[in-house]
Amino acid sequence: MQVAVLGPLSVQYHQESIVPTAGKPRQVLALLTLQAGRTVPKETLMEEIWGAAPPRSAATTLQTYILQLRRRITAALPRDATLRAKDVLTTSFGGYRLAVEPAAHDLYSFRDLVVGGTAAMEAGDARQAAVLLRDALALWRGPALADIPHGPLLQLEAIGMEEDRMQVLEQRIRADLMLGRYASLISELRMLTVRHPLNENLSAHLMTALYHLGSPWRALDEFRRLRETLAGELGVEPTPRLQRLHQAVLGGDVSGIQRSAGLAGLPGAVLSR
Template identity: 60%
Template sequence: MDVGILGPLQVRLNGQSIVPSAGKPRQLLALLAIRAERVVTVPTLMEEIWGEAIPKSAATTLQTYILHLRRQMTTALRAGHTGTAQAPGLNAKDVLTTCFGGYRLAVRPENNDLREFQSFAARGSAALETGDAQAASLLLERALGLWRGTALVDVPVGRVLAVEVLGMEEQRTRALEQRIEADLLLGRHASLLAELRMLVARHPMNENLAAQLMTALYRSGGAWRALEAYQELRGTLIEELGVEPSPRLQRLHRAILAGEPELELTAEPGQAGRQLLRIGG
C-alpha cells in the first residue's frame, strides 16, 4: 500500500486507488492513513466524521464505512494492475484491522509520504544542529519536495483532521525555515531574496521568515532594505496584535543598525551570528 497525504489524498493498493468518492468514508480513510500503524479509536473516528452531532446510528454507519473500504481493498488485492490474482495470502482485514476499541491501517513507513517527510526533516534538522549546512539543505529540500500542495486538500476536514493538518503545515513551515537557514549559512543569501520576499508576503507576521529576509538583505548589501523589512513587520504586529516584535528580533534590528560583524557569514554555527539568525531557535 502506498499512501499520499501531503496533497490530495492518495491511497493505492497493488497500484489501484482505494480512495472513496463520498466525503465521510474519505475522511475516515484519511485519518486512518495519517495515524497508520496506530489504533484509531471508534470515538475519535466518530468525532471526526460527525463532530458533536453524533447520531444514534453512528456505530452502524461507521461499520458500513469500514466494510465499504474493505470491499475496495479486496477488489484491489484480487485484481491489481493486471487483473490477475495478487497477494493471495493477504486479505482486506489484514490491511485494515479491527483492534480493541478501534481500527488500524497497516502501512509501512517507507510507503507513507508523511512518514518519509518527517524522516528527512528530522535528519536535516540534526545535520543543521551539528553544523553540516550542506547536508541539511539537501535533506530538507528533499523533505519539502514530497509536498504536492496543501495536505488533504480534497478531503472534508472535521475537528480531528483539522488539528492533524495544522500540525503537518507547522512541520512544513519549520522544515522550510531550516532549509533557508542552511542556505544562508552556505552563502546563498542573494538567491534567496525572491523566495523570502514571497514567503514574507504570504506570512506577514512570521518573525522567523522576517529575520531571514532581513539577514539576506543585509548580506546582499541592502542594510536599509533590511531595516525597512523590520519596520513593515513591526507595523503589522502592532496593527494586528497590538504587540512589538520579539526581543530576539529587536536584537537583530539593533545589530543591523550597528553593522555588527556577527551578521556576516564569518560566524560558525552555534556562535553569535547563528543565534541572531535563528529567531525561533
C-alpha cells in the first residue's frame, strides 16, 4: 500500500486507488492513514465525521463506511492473494487499524528526512542538511489533505502538517544561507514574504541575503515593511531579535547579522561565498 497525504489524498493498494468518492468515507480513510499502523477508536472517527453530537445511527453508519473501504480493498487484491480486506483494515480494541508500512507513507518519509536534515544542521553540515530538507519538501504536492473535508480532528492534523512544512522550509533556507546561496534565495524569499507578511523568520532570511549581496538599503526596506505590517495588523513591534538584526545592518556589523540570523559559529569561508 502506498499512502500520500502531503497534498490530495492518495491511497494505492496493488496500484489501485481505494479512495472513495463520497466525503465522509474519505474522512474516515484519511484519519486512518494519518494514524497508520495504530488503532483509531470508533469514537474518534465519529467525532471527526459528526463532531461532538453524533446521531444515534453514527456507529452503524461508521460500520457502513468501513465496509465500503474494505470492498475497495478487496477489489484491489490480486486473485491469488492470501490476505483479506479485514487483514488490511482490521478491527481491534474498539476501533480500526490500517496496515501501512512507514516507508510507503509520504508523511513518514517526510519526517525521516527532516530528522536527518536536522541532525546534519546540528553537526554543522549545512550542505547535507540542505539536500535532505529539500528532498523532504519535494514530497509535498499541495496543501495537506487538500481534497478531503475537514472535521475537527483532520483540521488540526492539516494545520499541524502545514506548520511543520513551514518550519522545514525556514530551516532549509537557513541551510542555504549558511552555504552563501544568497542570490538564488532572493526571488523565493520575496515571494514567501508576500505570502506570509507577518513571518519574522522569512523577513530575517531576506534581510540577511540582501545584505550579503551588497544591498543593505533593501534589507532596511524589508525591516520597515515588516514593522509597518506588524503594527497595522497586530499592533506590535518586531521581536528583539529582528531589532538587533536591523541595528546590525545599520552598523554594517557582519558578526551581529550572523548572530541575529542564526548563522553564527560557521566557518568564515562558508559565510563569505
